[in-house]
Amino acid sequence: MLKVKSSTPQVQVKPLLGTVKSGASSTVSPRHPARSQETADGCTDPHTITHAPPPVHGGRQPTSIVMAIQPWNLVFLVGFIAYLIIRGVFAQRTKSNEKLLSRAGAGDRTLIFIMFVGALLLPVVYLATPWLAFADYRLPAFAPWCGVALMVAALWLFWRSHADLGQNWSVTLELRNGHQVVRHGVYRRMRHPMYASIWLFGLAQGLLLENWLAGWSALVAFAPMYFVRVPREEHMMCEFFGQEYRDYMRQTGRLFPALRVKNDA
Secondary structure (H helix, E strand, C coil): CCCCCCCCCCCCCCCCCCECCCCCCCECCCCCCCCCCECCCCCECHHHCCCCCCCCHHHCCCCCCCCCCCHHHHHHHHHHHHHHHHHHHHHHHHCCCCEEEECCCHHHHHHHHHHHHHHHHHHHHHHHCCCCHHHECCCCCCHHHHHHHHHHHHHHHHHHHHHHHHHHCCCCCEEECCCCCCCCHHHCCECCHHHHHHHHHHHHHHHHCCEHHHHHHHHHHHHHHHHHHHHHHHHHHHHHHCHHHHHHHHHCECCCCCCCCCCCC
16 A cells, blocks of 8 residues: 655644643733643644744745733723723814913923823733733732723713813913813812822723733823922912912812812801
8 A cells, every 4th residue: 555645734833922831731821811722632622723824925924913802901992992082082172272371391291201101002012912921910800890990980080070171171281271270070179180080090000901011001100290290280370370279279189089178268
């Protein structure tokens, strides 16, 4: 009997993002579930095979970006998009307002850039690429649920803060034409509810993204902006509004609502 040697090339199957060991167990990144898995007898489970893409010019494989499809990552992505939509809508509404006073120097722009990297760039890199997988870790099972609750509260407060400020809002230290001291809505008992919402969103991000860099980068990036900008912002408001804003400061909390609003004498 003649033995016929097959000329069909063998296809090597490898998992995307994650190291699979022989045997019943496997080690994978917590945000990238195993794409293929070996059974106890060493055979690859046909239901979990991910085939490598066919080679292109010169035998090179095409570069692909694989999003970390994991439920809590998707929850964060929805909230992240909602956050950007809220900011974009109100930025568009106030874009044409005339500026009366601006303290947006190089320092303020540097703080905004740091915030961009920590709150926007790193989460996107984490979700869209495996580049930050070395910093993955596991959170307790209850942590993402706490993150969801915080994110909902943060988004509501973020939206409400913009809505109550109306035409008085700006992304940098600026005062616009017709600027007023806003005392209604969420500003009735706290001076900086928008900053409070960003703290909450940063904490939610850390509880939803299981990555030391992408998860907690927003809090780290926002801390210098808050502690540097808020004193300068309040000083600018006191210079422009005088006693009116000083009275408002006495009647409100900075990040937490004042327990009681004192009436002017």
